[in-house]
Amino acid sequence: MDRREIAGLLAYVGRLDPRTMRTTTEELKDQIAQWHELLDDVPLATDHGWDVRAAAKAHVLDSPYPILPVDIARKWRAYRRDRLDRHTDPTPAADPDNPTAWRAELLGTRHAVATGQQQPTGQRALAGGPHPDVEARLRAIGTCIPQAVRAELARYRPTRAAREAAITEGRPDPLSVRCEWCHAPEGEPCRSRRTGPDGAARGNARRATPHPTRVDLAGAALTRQETAA
Numbered sequence: 356m357d358r359r360e361i362a363g364l365l366a367y368v369g370r371l372d373p374r375t376m377r378t379t380t381e382e383l384k385d386q387i388a389q390w391h392e393l394l395d396d397v398p399l400a401t402d403h404g405w406d407v408r409a410a411a412k413a414h415v416l417d418s419p420y421p422i423l424p425v426d427i428a429r430k431w432r433a434y435r436r437d438r439l440d441r442h443t444d445p446t447p448a449a450d451p452d453n454p455t456a457w458r459a460e461l462l463g464t465r466h467a468v469a470t471g472q473q474q475p476t477g478q479r480a481l482a483g484g485p486h487p488d489v490e491a492r493l494r495a496i497g498t499c500i501p502q503a504v505r506a507e508l509a510r511y512r513p514t515r516a517a518r519e520a521a522i523t524e525g526r527p528d529p530l531s532v533r534c535e536w537c538h539a540p541e542g543e544p545c546r547s548r549r550t551g552p553d554g555a556a557r558g559n560a561r562r563a564t565p566h567p568t569r570v571d572l573a574g575a576a577l578t579r580q581e582t583a584a
């Protein structure tokens with residue numbers, strides 16, 4: 356707070372507790388100088404819960420003694436301490452091989468949190484969401500798995516690869532609908548059931564290709580979607 360803000364605060368405090376009012380200009384100047392000395396690094400208000408008028412009012416409500424500048428300074432220190440207690444340093448975006456920049460960013464973030472310019476960052480596990488860098492990359496690629504790795508994996512997951520290929524090429528994806536023939540649910544490959552002479556099921560193997568009726572159903576569903584869009 357600068358001197359002008361201190362004078363405003365003193366006028367406010369004087370209305371709440373007339374004992375703090377000074378009568379002569381000389382006394383008022385002294386009082387402003389004394390308060391400024393202790394409170395010049397305390398902001399008037401921050402976006403995150405600090406308001407010097409609220410702190411002054413709380414003192415007047417809580418204490419029978421006239422307010423002193425140190426009462427406000429102590430509340431400000433408690434506010435800073437509480438915020439830093441709730442802050443766990445997020446990994447800086449700076450290059451870790453550049454210790455100066457790394458340290459500067461770490462301290463800068465702490466200072467911003469302490470002085471109420473920024474909200475504290477909780478435990479990463481609870482804070483949710485990946486680092487902004489990773490998020491931007493994910494948005495650009497659209498998937499956590501890079502294309503090259505995805506191509507390598509294709510032969511180990513033929514069903515998935517066939518679905519992705521169908522979607523990319525704009526063909527109907529048979530697995531997007533339930534199979535009316537073998538009752539395989541959505542997303543599951545078709546199964547061939549063989550029945551033995553005694554009527555009991557003898558096999559339940561996954562089929563590499565879906566049943567033809569399912570392909571037709573998916574085609575019809577895709578056409579419906581396209582006409583609706």
Ligand SMILES: [Zn+2]
Nearest residue numbers: 534537545566
């Ligand atoms: Zn089927």
